[in-house]
Amino acid sequence: MRVPAWLLPLALACGPRIPPAPAPVPEPTSPLREPARVGPIPADAKVQQWTLRARLDAATHRIEGHATLQWRNTSTVAVRTMPLHLYMNAFRAEDTAWMAEGRGRHRGNAPHSAGGWGYVDVTAIHRVEPAPERKAVALQYRELPEPSLMELDLGDAIAPGEGVELEIDFVTQLPEVFARTGYAGEFHMVGQWYPKPGVLHRDGSWHTHAFTYHSEFYADFGDYEVELDVPANMVVGATGVLHETVRDGDRKRLQYRAQMVHDFAWTADPGFLEYTAEHEGIRIRQLVHPEHAFSVDAHLQAQIAALDSMQGRYGSYPWSTITIVHPPSGAEGAAGMEYPTLFTTSPVREIPGPLRALGLRERVSGVFTTVHEFGHQYFQGLLASDEAAAPWLDEGMNTTSNVLVVEDGADDDGWVVRVGPHALFADDFVRMAQQGIGTLQAIDQPAEAFSPVVGGYGGTVYRRTAALMLTLRNLVGDAAFDRALHEYAIAWRFRHPTGADLEQALVDGIGERVTLGAADPADPATGTVELDVRALLEAGLRGTxxxxxxxxxxxxxxxxxxxxxxxxxxxxxxxxxxxxxxxxxxxxxxxxxxxxxxxxxxxxxxxxxxxxxxxxxxxxxxxxxxxxxxxxxxxxxxxxxxxxxxxxxxxxxxxxxxxxxxxxxxxxxxxxxxxxxxxxxxxxxx
Amino acid sequence: MTALRTLAGAWRWVLALWLGEVAIAAAFAFALRTHVAAALSDFALPDDRLLYAAAEFAGAHPQLVSGAIVGLLLSGLLGGVVWAVLAPLVIARLADGPQSAAALGGRWLGSLGGVIATTAWHALGRGLVLMGLASALAGMPGAVSAVALPLVWGLGTFALDLSRAQVVLHGARGTAPRTAAMAWLHAIKRPKLLALALALQAAQWLVLFAGLAAVVQGTGGAVAIVRSGALVAVALGSLRLLAAISAGPLPMAAEPDDAA
Known part of the structure; x- marks a missing residue:
């Protein structure tokens, strides 16, 4: 928009404040931290080995991709077919499961133009015979009526313990971003962009989920070697570490490596400024447009607070990098999403001067998003529960931890909004969300059971879970609850725990029954009051x-x-x-x-x-x-x-x-x- | 100094205006306080988390929230009407000193219609100007709007003062929209007077803002601070009105109402 000349001085005076970038922190050489920080990796945890090549056409927002997937059958039965997720197809048409539920909107964002559809089109899949033949055999595959799913016929059965190597050619058209992934101008957020297999459980059952409005993701761990071919002016951020850059005229090829992650996401934008910092050997990199650069320090402090709190509670963060992406104006739909070692945050809202003078302060906008999205690195990234089947295990437990991060990191009373001497605390937001949603639906349900028409997904899955867990913590005492959750987080690293696993860990750590005290301390005859931990979890998780x-x-x-x-x-x-x-x-x-x-x-x-x-x-x-x-x-x-x-x-x-x-x-x-x-x-x- | 002397001479008027304002505000506050206390019945906040309690209360009693908003708007409307009706008296008293009740009454009756009419034209004009400016500033940094909009609001207030003074003291035709429009022009053409008027308005807001800060911070005697601030604000507003009166007769290019 053109600024009237008489307003130019004012506009310039009010322009973005861009803090100077500190000395760059060098890229780590390994995507994982030292073994002691990574901890033991279960032998059957690594199921996939990916080699991905992607060429971005920034003008058409199109990616030509090629994937080599080495997949291992860790179940006890032979498999002949493999389901694949084609998440990007959620944005292909109005009648996909996602769009039908979301009505083309997400968190208040909607695409602006008619040409903003996104899809992934698999053009060929070959099975590569083992050496020495290395012969490529074309495989049959077909999209299911719901196009976020595909079934692949593997040809010969893959026996337990055996593997298969697949070559997949695909084209991904990014949508105009309004729901996590896509483009806005020259900004590209590339998430869920390649075909991803379902998860084969030990009993031989495949776990795949149509991409519905509230559903997020579930995948096996693996290692990734990825080559991104992008215009030379692009500033790129991605899962893992960058280990090589090759310039080629007006383009460049970037080689990324990631280990023990279950997804690979990346972003590219020529307008990004880059700020790096280091904390406990972890490189924290922020990619931000000038308009939001004023807040990089606030996000960094939030990130460090979250790291300190969560490492103390749930064990070491195993990867060597964290990339925080600040979507620019117009790409708000990309904000607030987690991927392994990379997440998108949201802007810090500047409080107008008069309100600041009145004593209004807040730690909600932007920085709380950073705390929340980083928290997913544990519950979604490291424990990697099935988010579609039990979203509370990620979103709910993460929200619980977010409240604890605020408490742990506060050098004051842990407020998140303050008006003069009055404050709202993180647990107030959790409590507040219970109004009206309590009897609507139970927490422990698959994501697809929560209809956007009914509403209350966030209040139930995120905040009612947190309210339940923090109520339990308040009743049984911080020490017992924190110890139980710590043991759960350590025991289930890289192991995809279920809700039953978490409930058992809490019962084991806290005890089946906890004596809260005498009903009347002055009269022993009144007996003691006990908390039945399992009954509380049952009522809280599956009751309304x-x-x-x-x-x-x-x-x-x-x-x-x-x-x-x-x-x-x-x-x-x-x-x-x-x-x-x-x-x-x-x-x-x-x-x-x-x-x-x-x-x-x-x-x-x-x-x-x-x-x-x-x-x-x-x-x-x-x-x-x-x-x-x-x-x-x-x-x-x-x-x-x-x-x-x-x-x-x-x-x-x-x-x-x-x-x-x-x-x-x-x-x-x-x-x-x-x-x-x-x-x-x-x-x-x- | 002359203006201050004039103001000091009219202290009873200032006091009366202030008492009127405080009465309206206190009545509104009393109504809200009584409704809230009645809604809570025998219950009190369970802890010191006032903001959570206020949010819970608002969620449980949305009708009281909308009632409070309506009450606030009605208070403003009532204040605006009362001030528009009293403005001819105040302007005549500030401009020409003590007068007999009959003389004041005559001038009031003679100019009341014009003052109300020009007030209405200003309300319309100011609304349009502010809406236009707000849409022109859309997409620009919020700080630009935060500076520009209050400036234009202040300009509109001074233009209204000029219009009213011209109607009451110099027989300008208040029913003519041109009188209101010309007042904007005259306000801009008199930068010293405009700057003074803007400074006085800024001071008015500042003292009330200090009162608001006292309430927010829970300072002891906050209500007394707010009410005292309102008294200072009325005095400053009267000085602003004197600034408009000091502009003297201005060419408004509209016949007096009684000649129409």
Whole structure:
């Protein structure tokens, strides 16, 4: 857009701030860190060996590709066919599974032009006979009615333990980017761009998934040798390490190498600036347009905080590089996606000066995306669970970890949004998302079971999972939960754990039942309240009940005496005193479990003399009554906010009728309202 | 100094305007506070997480949120109407000093229609100018809009002051859109007066912003700070009006209303 001349000085003054790039950090020679950091790699983990060649036509956004895939049958049965994912075909037409569900939109982004379709067209597949013949035999293959899937006839059966070498020719047309992959102007984000086989489980079953709206990916680990042939002016970022660049006129060929990854993605754009840094021997590289360069340090600090937190919790990051791609304006659809050793982030929003002066701060935009997308390097990249079958194992556990990253990295109280002295914390966002989605659908379902029409996928899979896990952590204690999750993460590196594996790891690490404390510490006869960890996981993962507790009533009244007629030992009615005068206080507190989900909850009772006591209620019955022999002033359920699954908290803290109290909300809202009104009145008045 | 002396002489008027503003704002705040307290009933926030509680409350009571927005808009509308109605009196008092009630009443009646009409033309004109500017600035860095839009708003405010002063003091024809349009031109042609008016407006916003900051930061006595800020803002606004009055008669090329 042309800027009016009279606004030029202002526009220049307000132009992007481009920080100077520090001295470049050299490319590591190995895609993996030293063996101690990588940890043990299971013998059957590496199933694939890829050699990929890709030539990008930047004008047509088209890639001519050739792949050599050496694949190993690690199952116990022979296979004759191999299903392949053709993910890019999701963007081929309006009637693909993805487009039919997404209606051509993703996270509010949509392609701008009619010619923005994307597809991958497999033109030939050959099976290469073993040496010394090395003869290439053409194989039969066919796309399935849902074109994100293809079936390949392997010809001769591949016996258990044997391998096959396939040569695949394909053409990939990138879509105009609106959902993770594609182009916008000269920016190219090339993800899910080549045919990828399904995963063969040990029992001989293939695990493939049509690419649906919420579905992400599942693949075997392997090593990659990749040659990218791109225009010479392109700045390229990719999975793994660059080990050779060959210039050829107005083009260049880049040789990349990646090890023990389950995907290879890359980006190319002549407009990228490059910022590199090093942390614990890991090269962190950011590719960013000038418009977003002001935020590279914020992203770097977020990346380092995430690395420190997650390495401490889940073991060493095994790869030697991390590439952070900042999609430029117009390519927002590419933002917020993870690939092995590379992810796309989103821009940091600059807070306008007046709002900053008021004390508004945030750590959500941009930097939280970096924390989240890096977190996938563990749950999606390293553990590599089946994201289509159990998306919560990646998105949900990652969101759980994101909250912990914020807590671990904070040198303050870990806020993510601050307005003056008031703050929202990462766990507030998790809690907030429970409003309205609790009863909609269960967490533990395949991605395709979540319809965009129903909605609530993010709230359920990402944040309800996090709320469940963090509630469990709060109840059983940080140490037990963190230890269990650590052991899970270490044990399942490179091993594709399932939900059952994670649940078992939590039960093993925490224990089947955890004693939370005495129901009434002053009265041992009331027994102890236990948390059934497996039952909580079952209800949380596969149930749709909400956690909702409410202080139903506080009744302060006079204690009843013993006046009246009673039988004595001989059975004779004696007494007949006048009724007791109102005197000693007693109080009855009625608690109500309004939600369907049962979780033990703490209760804090404050008396008129300002003393407090705490009780634990198992929550198993609908109501629970507590009695006291003195006047109760107020009752507070879950006083420490441990139950992140409970979104409705405004009925948790009740005062007895007749008590004079500050509700904490009406006064500040009233002050804000009067101030706002005076601002408006000044705008329209003298 | 003359303007300050004039303002000091009219302190009761300034005080009355301020009290009117505070009354409107306090009534709005009282209504909201009462509704929120009633909605919470015997319950209080479970912890000190005010922002979460406010978000939860807004989610549970959307009708109160929309009611608050409507209430705020109505407060503004009421304030705008009251100020438009009172403007002829205030301008006459600031321009010509103490007068008898009958004299003031006569001038008020004589110019009220014109002032309301020119206010309406300005509202329309300012809306169009700001919308046009906003669309012209679309795609440019946000900081450009953050500077340009308040500047043009301030210019529009001073132009409105000029129009009203011309209608009340010099018989300009308020019903004519040209009176409003010419006022914009005159405002631009008098850079010193315009700069003064803009500075006074900036000062008005600054003192109220300080009050808002006090509320946000939870400073003790924040409401008193906000109300005091509003008093200063009214005084500064009256000075701005005096600046417009000081421009004297301007060629508005429109006949007086009573000659129409």
């Amino acid at each position: 009940g909400e956690v909702d507790y409410r202080v139903h009533a506080i009744v302060n009244r006079s204690a009843m005496g013993h006046a009246g007629w009673h039988r004595n030992a001989e059975g004779v009615l004696v007494g007949g005193e006048a009724p007791t005068e109102p005197g000693a206080d007693e109080a009855v507190v009625v608690l109500h479990r309004a939600g369907e989900m049962v979780v033990p909850v703490e209760v804090e009772i404050r008396f008129a003399d300002d003393t407090t006591v705490r009780r634990i209620w198992s929550g198993t019955r609908r109501t629970h009554t507590l009695q006291f022999d003195k006047h109760v002033r107020s009752v507070r359920l879950d006083p420490e906010g441990k139950l992140l699954l409970e979104a409705v908290r405004l009925d948790n803290h009740r005062f007895a009728p007749g008590e004079d109290f500050d509700d904490g909300l009406s006064q500040p809202l009233g002050q804000a309202a009067e101030t706002a009104a005076l601002l408006v009145l000044t705008g329209v008045g003298p």
